[in-house]
Amino acid sequence: MPRPFEPAVDCPTSLAEAYSLLEPSADGRVRPIAGGTDLMVQITGELGEPPERVVDLWRLDELRGIREDGDALVLGALTTYTELRRSPLIARHLPVLAEVAATIGAAQIQNRGTLGGNIANASPAGDTLPLLLAADAEIVLGGPRGERSVPASEFFPAYRRTARADDELVLRVRIPLRADRQVRFRKVGTRRAQAISKVVVALSWSTDGGVGSTASARSWTHVRLALGSVAPTPIRALKTEAALEGAIPTREVGDLAAATLEDEIQPIDDVRSTADYRRAVAGRVLHRLIRDEGEW
Numbered sequence: 567m568p569r570p571f572e573p574a575v576d577c578p579t580s581l582a583e584a585y586s587l588l589e590p591s592a593d594g595r596v597r598p599i600a601g602g603t604d605l606m607v608q609i610t611g612e613l614g615e616p617p618e619r620v621v622d623l624w625r626l627d628e629l630r631g632i633r634e635d636g637d638a639l640v641l642g643a644l645t646t647y648t649e650l651r652r653s654p655l656i657a658r659h660l661p662v663l664a665e666v667a668a669t670i671g672a673a674q675i676q677n678r679g680t681l682g683g684n685i686a687n688a689s690p691a692g693d694t695l696p697l698l699l700a701a702d703a704e705i706v707l708g709g710p711r712g713e714r715s716v717p718a719s720e721f722f723p724a725y726r727r728t729a730r731a732d733d734e735l736v737l738r739v740r741i742p743l744r745a746d747r748q749v750r751f752r753k754v755g756t757r758r759a760q761a762i763s764k765v766v767v768a769l770s771w772s773t774d775g776g777v778g779s780t781a782s783a784r785s786w787t788h789v790r791l792a793l794g795s796v797a798p799t800p801i802r803a804l805k806t807e808a809a810l811e812g813a814i815p816t817r818e819v820g821d822l823a824a825a826t827l828e829d830e831i832q833p834i835d836d837v838r839s840t841a842d843y844r845r846a847v848a849g850r851v852l853h854r855l856i857r858d859e860g861e862w
């Protein structure tokens with residue numbers, strides 16, 4: 567049975583005030599709350615101890631906004647999925663992120679759920695996380711000791727753990743922009759809306775330029791392949807990346823990459839899917855993505 571929940575709620579209006587309310591080593595007793603779409607589910611006490619106090623981030627304008635900063639796209643932690651879907655900057659520079667946002671929950675969740683919440687919640691099924699890994703994103707944390715940047719690939723050290731200390735906030739995400747980079751994303755769930763992922767795949771690469779050659783005949787460089795829901799954390803599939811690095815997206819390369827990936831990942835059986843299904847689907851999704859680019 568859900569327990570009655572009446573935590574104290576603080577509503578800071580500046581980052582300094584927010585940091586002072588977040589206690590170091592609070593061990594989950596004091597928690598930030600953004601859209602609340604994860605935290606309010608956990609707050610019943612059915613999924614571990616609920617917090618005693620929550621620090622509401624919604625008034626912190628420093629955590630809002632989507633902007634270009636030199637050769638990077640910067641997304642405030644409070645950016646909602648609806649904002650990602652509607653942003654002209656995202657449409658121009660990283661439309662795949664709007665695609666990801668469109669797969670999350672349904673309209674109510676997209677209006678309220680935030681990118682920072684998805685990151686800090688650190689679910690292995692968090693749908694934005696593989697894309698952040700594949701796009702070489704940096705997570706910017708802020709706290710009483712100042713700001714620091716952590717590569718997304720180092721942000722999730724263990725199941726539902728992050729590099730964030732209790733008294734730090736996710737402030738923003740910085741995604742480097744590369745003119746020649748392609749990024750693709752696929753989510754496999756039970757249905758198209760309101761489904762927790764069984765497998766998420768994000769793939770990015772650059773091409774060697776090959777003037778005059780068609781995209782399907784150019785070799786891939788800077789390959790990144792990241793997956794969700796196949797391990798305790800979102801992961802990069804480094805062996806499969808190595809198999810794709812420098813390759814042209816031919817059928818043989820697709821076959822090899824899919825087989826390498828199926829061998830590389832070690833998913834588990836759980837209520838949403840089986841390990842065998844996840845392994846096979848991850849390989850098939852990657853194969854399809856490569857086939858689409860190789861046009862075979």
Ligand SMILES: Cc1cc2nc3c(=O)[nH]c(=O)nc-3n(C[C@H](O)[C@H](O)[C@H](O)COP(=O)(O)OP(=O)(O)OC[C@H]3O[C@@H](n4cnc5c(N)ncnc54)[C@H](O)[C@@H]3O)c2cc1C
Pocket residue numbers: 597598599600601602603604605606607623629643644669670671672675678679680681682683684685686687691692693694730734735736737760761762763
């Ligand atoms: C019906 C439903 C459907 C859903 N569908 C999906 C889905 O398809 N895909 C998916 O990935 N997720 C899904 N979710 C989960 C959730 O909506 C997302 O993870 C969302 O991005 C969480 O953001 P939030 O702002 O609501 O986070 P909150 O619930 O406010 O917080 C989540 C966690 O992050 C911490 N936190 C939040 N913001 C910060 C910050 N700036 N700095 C530090 N810590 C912070 C909180 O303390 C908490 O631990 C779904 C949830 C529901 C209820």
